[in-house]
Amino acid sequence: MEKRKVFDQEISLLGLGTMRLPVKNNEKGEIDKEAASAIFDYALNHGVNYIDTAYMYHNGNAEAFTGEVLAQYDRKSYVLATKMPAWLAHSEAGVERIFEGQLKKLKTDYFDFYLCHNLNIPYYPYFKKYKVMEYLARKKEEGLIKHLGFSFHDTPEVMKQYLADFDWEFGQIQLNYLDWEMQKAKEQYQLLTDKKLPVIVMEPLRGGALATLSPDALNHLQKTHPTKTPADLGLRFAAQLPNVMTVLSGMSSLKQLKENIETMDHFAPLSEAEQKNLNIALTLYKENKMIPCTGCRYCDGCPQGVDIATMFEINNHYRLGGSTWTYVQEYESLPSSAHEDNCTACGKCVEKCPQGLDIPALLEKTGEMIKAAYRNS
Ligand code: SF4
Numbered sequence: 381m382e383k384r385k386v387f388d389q390e391i392s393l394l395g396l397g398t399m400r401l402p403v404k405n406n407e408k409g410e411i412d413k414e415a416a417s418a419i420f421d422y423a424l425n426h427g428v429n430y431i432d433t434a435y436m437y438h439n440g441n442a443e444a445f446t447g448e449v450l451a452q453y454d455r456k457s458y459v460l461a462t463k464m465p466a467w468l469a470h471s472e473a474g475v476e477r478i479f480e481g482q483l484k485k486l487k488t489d490y491f492d493f494y495l496c497h498n499l500n501i502p503y504y505p506y507f508k509k510y511k512v513m514e515y516l517a518r519k520k521e522e523g524l525i526k527h528l529g530f531s532f533h534d535t536p537e538v539m540k541q542y543l544a545d546f547d548w549e550f551g552q553i554q555l556n557y558l559d560w561e562m563q564k565a566k567e568q569y570q571l572l573t574d575k576k577l578p579v580i581v582m583e584p585l586r587g588g589a590l591a592t593l594s595p596d597a598l599n600h601l602q603k604t605h606p607t608k609t610p611a612d613l614g615l616r617f618a619a620q621l622p623n624v625m626t627v628l629s630g631m632s633s634l635k636q637l638k639e640n641i642e643t644m645d646h647f648a649p650l651s652e653a654e655q656k657n658l659n660i661a662l663t664l665y666k667e668n669k670m671i672p673c674t675g676c677r678y679c680d681g682c683p684q685g686v687d688i689a690t691m692f693e694i695n696n697h698y699r700l701g702g703s704t705w706t707y708v709q710e711y712e713s714l715p716s717s718a719h720e721d722n723c724t725a726c727g728k729c730v731e732k733c734p735q736g737l738d739i740p741a742l743l744e745k746t747g748e749m750i751k752a753a754y755r756n757s
Pocket residue numbers: 681682683684685686688722723724725726727728729730739740743
């Protein structure tokens with residue numbers, strides 16, 4: 381496994397994310413412990429040493445599960461990262477309660493990397509109001525945190541303000557070949573690099589969308605690079621950047637993990653031809669006008685019961701060339717309470733979306749598509 385030396389630590393170029401562990405009964409909160417433990421064990425035994433979790437992953441169950449598995453390993457054999465969701469803390473005391481709970485759940489007495497989670501315009505005021513950075517700086521002085529950084533979902537202009545506001549040590553951004561331009565990941569990477577802050581990459585495959593692509597984009601890559609998968613090319617796009625410390629992948633199966641380890645074991649930057657063909661595949665993919673939802677489900681909890689992520693997912697299946705019949709079947713298999721037409725445009729989900737999607741407007745478009753599909757089916 382390729383390693384990068386950061387803060388005098390050897391960090392694996394592939395990091396294990398815990399946001400998309402295998403689950404039972406299709407329930408986000410029900411981690412399939414047997415399958416997920418197998419992923420951890422394989423990763424840790426094959427050179428992956430960076431483990432990334434967060435308070436809210438898997439409805440709050442990811443940290444406790446991660447702690448259970450890691451308790452079987454020497455604490456010095458892995459690098460552990462978790463995050464503070466200030467918007468869920470409700471008070472300064474709440475910040476302390478969350479942090480102390482994380483130490484317990486993860487069965488550790490220190491975090492190697494600790495992040496202020498999801499800094500963006502709606503959530504940053506909670507970090508200020510509850511004096512989160514001051515609290516975490518104290519925890520760093522006490523030796524409970526080795527390195528303090530942030531994960532980020534907003535514009536480069538906003539990042540500039542946050543960078544000036546605190547003495548951060550690293551930054552975690554959404555970086556992949558689609559978001560390089562679309563979400564200005566290129567500028568975000570440059571801002572962090574200019575500040576000499578190492579970069580942790582999240583969503584290198586955009587929630588798996590860049591691993592499957594669209595039929596025409598996939599076809600192009602299979603023709604031009606038959607021995608490579610889109611996932612291999614996507615991971616290498618991110619990993620080839622010199623200031624990237626690790627590339628996190630939220631792997632849901634051993635198969636994905638093994639493929640990603642293979643990529644990073646024999647890591648090589650993209651060749652000129654690979655880069656060119658990736659650009660062509662991207663152009664083809666973008667022609668499908670997909671909704672750029674990563675399926676992260678941060679927007680869950682709509683007061684009207686709309687299942688936003690699933691509505692966008694079935695819409696995207698259709699845009700990728702799925703049949704009208706399948707689209708209607710997928711739509712009808714959901715309870716009617718989950719459908720887009722229950723949306724009252726209250727906007728509560730919008731501030732939760734790290735992709736900044738105008739969810740009510742996109743749901744309206746989804747509604748138009750499903751109506752057209754009914755007319756044509
Ligand atoms: S805007 Fe619509 S989908 Fe979003 S929370 Fe409100 S009702 Fe639910």
